[in-house]
Amino acid sequence: MSVGPDVATGDIPAPRLRRPLDATWRIVKTQPRATAGFVIVLFFVVVALTAPWLAPYGVTEKVGPVFEPPSPEHPLGLDDAGVDMLSLMMWGARVSLVVGFAAALVAMLIGGTIGLLSGYFGGRTDTVLMRMTDYFLVIPDIPLMLVAAAIWGRSLSNIVIIIGVIYWTTTARLIRSQVISLRERVYVKRAHAVGAGHGRILFRHILPQVTPLIVANTVLTVAIAIFAETAIAFLGLGDPTLTSWGKLIENAFSHNAITVDAWWAIVPPGIAVALVILGCTMVGQAIEDTLNPRLRVGHLSVRRFRLRPLQGTDQV
Amino acid sequence: MRGADYVLKRTVFAIITVFVALTLNFVLFRAAPGDATSSLRGCRNCTPEFRDALYAELGLDKSKLEQYWIYLQGLAQGDLGLSFVSRQPVWDELRDPILNTLPMVGLGYLFSIVFGILVGVIAAWRRGTFADWGGLLSALVFYSLPTQWLGLMLLILFSGVLPSSGISDPFIEFTDPSTWEVILDRLEHMILPSLTLGLVLYGEYALIVRSSMLETLGEDYILTARAKGLANWAIVWKHAFRNALLPIVTLVALTLGYVVAGAILVEAVFSYPGIGLVTYEAIFSRDYPVLQGAFLILTLSVVVANYIADLLYFRLDPRISA
Numbered sequence: 001m002s003v004g005p006d007v008a009t010g011d012i013p014a015p016r017l018r019r020p021l022d023a024t025w026r027i028v029k030t031q032p033r034a035t036a037g038f039v040i041v042l043f044f045v046v047v048a049l050t051a052p053w054l055a056p057y058g059v060t061e062k063v064g065p066v067f068e069p070p071s072p073e074h075p076l077g078l079d080d081a082g083v084d085m086l087s088l089m090m091w092g093a094r095v096s097l098v099v100g101f102a103a104a105l106v107a108m109l110i111g112g113t114i115g116l117l118s119g120y121f122g123g124r125t126d127t128v129l130m131r132m133t134d135y136f137l138v139i140p141d142i143p144l145m146l147v148a149a150a151i152w153g154r155s156l157s158n159i160v161i162i163i164g165v166i167y168w169t170t171t172a173r174l175i176r177s178q179v180i181s182l183r184e185r186v187y188v189k190r191a192h193a194v195g196a197g198h199g200r201i202l203f204r205h206i207l208p209q210v211t212p213l214i215v216a217n218t219v220l221t222v223a224i225a226i227f228a229e230t231a232i233a234f235l236g237l238g239d240p241t242l243t244s245w246g247k248l249i250e251n252a253f254s255h256n257a258i259t260v261d262a263w264w265a266i267v268p269p270g271i272a273v274a275l276v277i278l279g280c281t282m283v284g285q286a287i288e289d290t291l292n293p294r295l296r297v298g299h300l301s302v303r304r305f306r307l308r309p310l311q312g313t314d315q316v
Numbered sequence: 317m318r319g320a321d322y323v324l325k326r327t328v329f330a331i332i333t334v335f336v337a338l339t340l341n342f343v344l345f346r347a348a349p350g351d352a353t354s355s356l357r358g359c360r361n362c363t364p365e366f367r368d369a370l371y372a373e374l375g376l377d378k379s380k381l382e383q384y385w386i387y388l389q390g391l392a393q394g395d396l397g398l399s400f401v402s403r404q405p406v407w408d409e410l411r412d413p414i415l416n417t418l419p420m421v422g423l424g425y426l427f428s429i430v431f432g433i434l435v436g437v438i439a440a441w442r443r444g445t446f447a448d449w450g451g452l453l454s455a456l457v458f459y460s461l462p463t464q465w466l467g468l469m470l471l472i473l474f475s476g477v478l479p480s481s482g483i484s485d486p487f488i489e490f491t492d493p494s495t496w497e498v499i500l501d502r503l504e505h506m507i508l509p510s511l512t513l514g515l516v517l518y519g520e521y522a523l524i525v526r527s528s529m530l531e532t533l534g535e536d537y538i539l540t541a542r543a544k545g546l547a548n549w550a551i552v553w554k555h556a557f558r559n560a561l562l563p564i565v566t567l568v569a570l571t572l573g574y575v576v577a578g579a580i581l582v583e584a585v586f587s588y589p590g591i592g593l594v595t596y597e598a599i600f601s602r603d604y605p606v607l608q609g610a611f612l613i614l615t616l617s618v619v620v621a622n623y624i625a626d627l628l629y630f631r632l633d634p635r636i637s638a
Contacts, residue, residue, distance in 0.1 A: 135332075135336045138622055139615055140576045142574075142580065143610075143611050144340075150599050230462045231462070231577070234462075249462070249465055253585070258471055261472075270461065270462060273461075274461045281460065
């Protein structure tokens with residue numbers, strides 16, 4: 001994003017973003033799409049947190065015949081071992097969400113750090129880091145994950161690390177391009193002139209500005225990580241001791257739920273995964289769209305016809 | 317000359333990426349904690365003599381650097397090693413599956429590109445209307461569904477109507493089929509896997525095409541075109557879409573990585589004997605040479621696709637300089 005001619009006159013005030021997360025929160029509250037997505041994700045988080053108290057049965061407890069169809073006592077039916085599907089779904093939410101959030105956190109830390117350093121320092125640091133990112137971006141993710149999981153073993157922590165280490169690239173690139181434009185802003189130069197060190201500029205002046213973008217990206221990465229977990233679990237590389245939604249799909253598939261028409265063993269985990277991904281995507285995209293003023297106008301739109309807002313006048 | 321410069325730069329990048337992939341492939345498989353033999357199925361308790369023989373056969377008794385050199389030399393001659401399971405050269409194991417995968421993936425790709433562009437463009441054009449909401453919702457839904465799950469759902473929906481597994485009817489040979497019948501049979505088996513792959517990709521394409529179109533529709537030259545009194549379709553297709561095409565080309569190339577991954581999941585669901593199914597089975601039988609070979613070929617195909625996209629991008633956008 002170009003900064004425009006106002007840089008020359010030097011009258012951009014240092015943007016006031018004391019609590020950068022507040023800005024993000026405001027988008028979530030005011031954009032209907034983001035609010036809806038947030039509510040969906042919140043619902044599953046609550047289910048995951050309360051599973052030990054709310055789940056009606058245990059995850060290894062045989063409570064009826066194999067693949068029993070849904071009934072009033074078991075609203076989602078029973079799985080291939082006669083275990084209550086509803087309880088499995090609730091416990092599965094814990095594992096799937098933990099993998100999603102933890103892996104996204106790993107990706108955010110790596111991608112955020114690389115993006116900040118690369119964009120801020122520029123020059124050779126930038127070249128080296130971005131080349132590295134480019135290579136990572138090209139190598140196909142799921143095959144790499146499968147190979148790594150197959151070799152290093154199937155534990156939850158391994159899966160989190162593998163997913164996190166693979167999905168930091170887009171975060172790094174986005175943050176970098178944002179930081180490059182921020183670095184040239186007058187208030188940053190001014191801070192530098194007053195004698196602020198690199199650390200202070202990065203953490204006090206630049207990081208708060210890119211925080212909404214980092215949040216948006218992390219939320220989108222949660223969706224990708226959950227998606228990746230179901231793929232790993234489906235190919236038989238999930239943690240064998242834990243129940244996740246991906247594992248439930250795999251379990252039903254490998255125990256012939258399809259041939260006996262036991263759709264209730266397959267449909268719920270897929271819908272749950274889809275809803276969480278949908279929720280995260282809605283939140284993430286709403287934040288990104290709000291941050292991108294270029295998307296707000298359409299010269300051909302049927303309903304509205306607005307002028308493009310002047311650059312820099314609508315700080316989020 | 318800017319053209320030669322750009323092409324040279326992208327070529328060097330592609331070659332270096334290939335080397336990074338080759339090295340990663342080597343490091344992942346041989347320099348991993350433990351070694352290939354410690355995770356070999358059934359070799360946890362094998363005798364020291366047998367282990368030594370195995371080490372020598374796999375070349376693990378040499379230094380890592382030497383192993384790397386031998387590995388590169390082998391690759392240069394097209395040697396991907398021997399399968400642990402069938403004792404056949406890996407390349408022989410992979411060749412036919414690759415040929416099976418290509419048309420299936422191609423069909424799905426085509427489907428997703430056509431529908432993704434159509435829906436994305438219409439949604440952006442009719443922004444804020446029912447068509448936009450419908451398109452956006454369908455795209456978001458398909459984008460959110462796990463590939464393997466969508467495949468299973470199609471399997472349930474079309475059971476009995478379309479063949480659910482394999483690549484051809486095992487009994488067709490007894491009926492002395494014509495070439496046309498064989499092709500038709502193959503196509504029938506291809507529909508469900510291709511459709512699964514196509515639908516998931518469709519969601520992603522439609523979303524990106526829509527936002528890319530929204531960006532170009534906000535440009536001033538669209539306002540100019542509108543002021544000139546051009547018909548809407550001319551503005552959309554001739555002015556906006558052409559300019560929105562650039563990110564779409566990159567996306568189509570970048571999603572090839574996803575297509576490759578999707579092929580593994582889809583082929584596992586439909587038992588479609590392509591390179592994805594080979595990968596899936598190699599994971600289960602811990603057949604590392606095959607897994608390594610498949611990973612290498614999947615990676616190379618993505619690198620090559622990216623290289624082609626870079627060159628295409630250059631053809632499409634005269635502003636690009638090295």
